[in-house]
Amino acid sequence: MTNANPPVVTLDIQDNGVAVVCIHRPDVKNALNAQVREALAEHFRALARRQDVRAIVLTGGEQFFVAGADIKEFAAAGAIDMYRRHTEYLWEAISRCPKPVIAAVNGFALGGGCELAMHCDLIVAGESARFAQPEVKLGLMPGAGGTQRLVRAVGKFQAMRIALTGCMVSAKEALAMGMLSEMVSDDQTLPRALELAAQIAALPPLAVEQIKEVMLAGADLPLESALVLERKAFQLLFDSKDQKEGAAAFFEKRTPQYRGE
Numbered sequence: 001m002t003n004a005n006p007p008v009v010t011l012d013i014q015d016n017g018v019a020v021v022c023i024h025r026p027d028v029k030n031a032l033n034a035q036v037r038e039a040l041a042e043h044f045r046a047l048a049r050r051q052d053v054r055a056i057v058l059t060g061g062e063q064f065f066v067a068g069a070d071i072k073e074f075a076a077a078g079a080i081d082m083y084r085r086h087t088e089y090l091w092e093a094i095s096r097c098p099k100p101v102i103a104a105v106n107g108f109a110l111g112g113g114c115e116l117a118m119h120c121d122l123i124v125a126g127e128s129a130r131f132a133q134p135e136v137k138l139g140l141m142p143g144a145g146g147t148q149r150l151v152r153a154v155g156k157f158q159a160m161r162i163a164l165t166g167c168m169v170s171a172k173e174a175l176a177m178g179m180l181s182e183m184v185s186d187d188q189t190l191p192r193a194l195e196l197a198a199q200i201a202a203l204p205p206l207a208v209e210q211i212k213e214v215m216l217a218g219a220d221l222p223l224e225s226a227l228v229l230e231r232k233a234f235q236l237l238f239d240s241k242d243q244k245e246g247a248a249a250f251f252e253k254r255t256p257q258y259r260g261e
Contacts, residue, residue, distance in 0.1 A: 009039035011047075017054035017201035018194060019047050019099075022061060029067035030060040032112045034085075041093035048097045051260060054201035054208070056097065057193045058120055059104040062186075065129070066113025071138070091144050094119045098209045100200050104193035105129045105171075106186055115142060118149040121212060123179070124193040125171040126186035131179065134166035152219070154179050204242035205260040 012020040021043050023030045030036075047053050060066055074082065094101065094116070103109075103120035110132045117123050117131070125131075133146045141147065142163060151159040154177045162169060175183045184192045200208060210233045218226030237243050241261040249256035 007039065008033075008036050009043060011043050013050075013053060016198050017052060018197040019050075019053045019056045020194070021047075021056060021058045023059070023066060024061070026061070026063070028070065029064045029108060030113070031067055031070040032116070033070035033073055037087060037090040041090040044093040044097050047099060048093075053099060054203075054205050054260075055197035056099050056101045057104055057190070057197050058094075058101055058116075059190055059193070060106070060113075062106055062190075064107030065103070065105040065109040066116055067108040068111035068113055068134070087144065091115075091119060095145075098212065100197075100208060100212055102181075102193045102197050104190045105131075106189050108132075111135055111142070111146070112144055115144040115146045115149065118145060118153065118179075122181040122193075122196065124182045124184060124189055124196065125174065125180050126189040127171050127183055128186050129171040129174075129183075129189075131162075131169045131171075131174050132166060133163050136164065137166045150179075202258075204240070204246060204256075204258040206240050206242055207237055210237060 006024065008023065008025050010022045010024055012022070014020070021040070023036060023040070025031060025033075025036065044056075047056055100122070101120040102122045102124060103117040105117055105123060105125040106129055107126075108130050109117050109125075110130070111134055114131045114133055133142045133150065135141050135143070135146070142150075147159070147163055150162060153159075154162075158177045161167065169177075169179070171180065171183045174180045182192065214226075214230050214233045218229050221229065242256075242258045245258060246256050
């Protein structure tokens with residue numbers, strides 16, 4: 001029997017340890033509503049606990065990533081109503097996921113869609129992708145990290161231009177200003193993201209997770225404090241079986257078998 005209400009977010013876990021999370025609201029260009037945010041949070045919380053998942057690809061499909069928030073849900077809302085929604089807890093499920101997350105962006109990544117991409121650790125974009133924070137044109141401002149993550153990614157002057165004008169930024173511009181990890185042809189966006197995810201998934205997961213944790217936590221610390229954090233995490237990994245396996249495989253000239261132990 002045909003499902004009359006297909007899920008707005010789908011999950012596919014591949015044999016190589018890569019999970020693919022796909023937003024599916026094509027009729028509204030994947031606009032983020034409460035249902036999508038809650039489904040994303042549910043999937044990411046579950047994936048964070050799965051030992052068989054080592055990397056995650058987040059995509060919106062071949063035509064568009066996310067064309068923004070669903071304006072119908074907040075057009076008439078008041079401040080207390082927005083406060084009580086506590087959407088920050090849903091976003092945190094993505095930003096605090098210990099697994100590396102790769103955004104595969106085709107088409108529009110606007111407003112909440114741009115913020116969603118910036119919650120990820122790497123962004124692979126098709127050459128036709130477009131990014132923007134157009135909230136100012138609705139009398140608003142970015143509210144899910146669009147000012148803070150953007151300025152950390154591209155610096156004050158580009159971030160100010162994007163947020164204050166609401167202008168559209170091409171993938172080529174975004175790559176040049178440091179907003180993207182890679183730009184590829186549109187038909188290679190998801191394949192390249194999956195390729196990167198597979199490369200990461202084949203590496204020792206404890207080391208991968210420590211690299212992500214230390215880089216993100218250290219970015220907002222004074223350098224000396226961040227270096228202490230890095231050093232302690234480095235030392236901790238010497239108690240892992242994967243570190244011993246990596247060293248043994250190097251000397252024995254064979255492919256290491258990492259188990260996350």
